Amino acid sequence: MNQSSETDRIERSVIINAPRERVWRALSDPQEFGTWFGVNLAGQTFSPGLTTRGPIAIKGYEHITWEARIDRIEPPNLLSFRWHPYAIDPNTDYSKEEPTLVTFTLEDAPGNATMLTVVESGFDKVPPSRRLEAFRMNSRGWSTQMENIVRHVTP
Secondary structure: OEEOOOOOEEEEEEEEOOOHHHHHHHHHOHHHHHHHHOEOOOOOOOOOOOEEEEEEOOOOOOOOEEEEEEEEEEOOOEEEEEEOOOOOOOOOOHHHOOOEEEEEEEEEEOOOEEEEEEEEEOHHHOOHHHHHHHHHHHHHHHHHHHHHHHHHHOO
16 A cells, blocks of 8 residues: 655555446445445435535544535546545534545556555645644545455455
8 A cells, every 4th residue: 555645645545356347336426435434425425516424434433424525526537525634523613724635546457456546635724733633643544444445345
């Protein structure tokens, strides 16, 4: 798994032993995305310009609402959204902050496998008071999420 050490962006790549169409479905179908990502997105739609939200489905975080505005969808190559990284304090209004951009890209890999890359960029615009913690938590989080999607799409 690739890791980037820049302060404005996190990048992770993984080869998944599954065809691109399968990985694309796990990314672009909100219910499937929610299954491996840990958020309940039942009844939601991913469409550019729309905001998708649902309760986190990870023990200890159920009181937090996951929220992302879908940026681009280019089947079966790219899905991106904007969100507020590590926005876990229910008493904080994150709406005044500049969101980061999360971009998933898929490429064919040898043996009918797929290379999935996720890049989250824009941390330099997160308020200094929470920038380091958001970067640290999301850096660890993306490593875990890449493992989650691999487990989700491979038998």
